[in-house]
Amino acid sequence: MIRAVFFDLDDTLIDTSKLAENARKNAIENMIRHGLPVDFGIAYHELLELINEYGSNFPHHFDYLLRRLDLPYEPKWVAAGVIGYHNTKIAYLKTVKGVRRTLLRLKEMGLQLGVITDGDPVKQWEKILRTGIDDYFEAVLISDSVGVKKPHRKIFEKALEMFDLKPHEAAVVGDRLYSDVYGAKRVGMTAIWFKYGKYANRELDYLEYADFTVRDLEDVVEIIRGLNSEEGSDKEVPAH
Numbered sequence: 001m002i003r004a005v006f007f008d009l010d011d012t013l014i015d016t017s018k019l020a021e022n023a024r025k026n027a028i029e030n031m032i033r034h035g036l037p038v039d040f041g042i043a044y045h046e047l048l049e050l051i052n053e054y055g056s057n058f059p060h061h062f063d064y065l066l067r068r069l070d071l072p073y074e075p076k077w078v079a080a081g082v083i084g085y086h087n088t089k090i091a092y093l094k095t096v097k098g099v100r101r102t103l104l105r106l107k108e109m110g111l112q113l114g115v116i117t118d119g120d121p122v123k124q125w126e127k128i129l130r131t132g133i134d135d136y137f138e139a140v141l142i143s144d145s146v147g148v149k150k151p152h153r154k155i156f157e158k159a160l161e162m163f164d165l166k167p168h169e170a171a172v173v174g175d176r177l178y179s180d181v182y183g184a185k186r187v188g189m190t191a192i193w194f195k196y197g198k199y200a201n202r203e204l205d206y207l208e209y210a211d212f213t214v215r216d217l218e219d220v221v222e223i224i225r226g227l228n229s230e231e232g233s234d235k236e237v238p239a240h
């Protein structure tokens with residue numbers, strides 16, 4: 001019997017990849033509009049490399065971008081980048097199609113819901129609050145506050161502990177076969193792969209850990225309903 005469903009945040013509940021790409025492009029465009037003397041393609045490429053090297057939560061992307069482009073530090077350009085980035089984030093931050101319907105139907109079925117995510121805790125909460133999905137969840141677990149990253153088992157065990165559940169009573173839904181699916185399966189939870197976004201064709205070595213694959217988030221509802229009704233009947237129905 002599944003009693004709780006835990007969702008990953010980025011590219012599962014919230015369309016983060018597309019947003020980040022648009023925000024970065026608009027940041028560069030705004031810097032150029034305010035005098036950055038560099039071709040868009042070159043500046044954007046350097047920014048992506050920088051993010052790749054320093055991580056997406058590095059707080060000095062635009063300062064370092066100027067260094068990498070051999071330009072003097074010009075606070076006006078940095079400000080233009082920050083504005084371009086944040087305006088895009090505020091305008092385009094949105095949930096993945098079907099999120100609210102899915103969460104609502106699961107709640108109506110009496111399930112407890114949680115979020116298990118990596119990333120900077122303030123930024124993750126900002127996404128949850130801005131999209132207004134916080135009320136659906138009994139718990140939001142951010143791996144950073146446990147000192148690990150998915151797929152470390154500690155974050156999944158913590159989730160079970162918070163809801164006082166056994167692994168077979170919980171399901172995890174996420175877009176990453178490695179962090180979400182493999183992580184959940186390793187502690188014995190039901191793992192549902194959301195084949196979506198930039199990881200839709202990556203980490204396929206971990207596909208064997210997925211109990212189910214969905215392309216539409218709303219299909220999670222039927223999967224959970226199926227799992228819970230199978231158990232109530234005498235019929236033996238395979239899980240796939």
Ligand SMILES: [Mg+2]
Nearest residue numbers: 008010011175
């Ligand atoms: Mg994700």
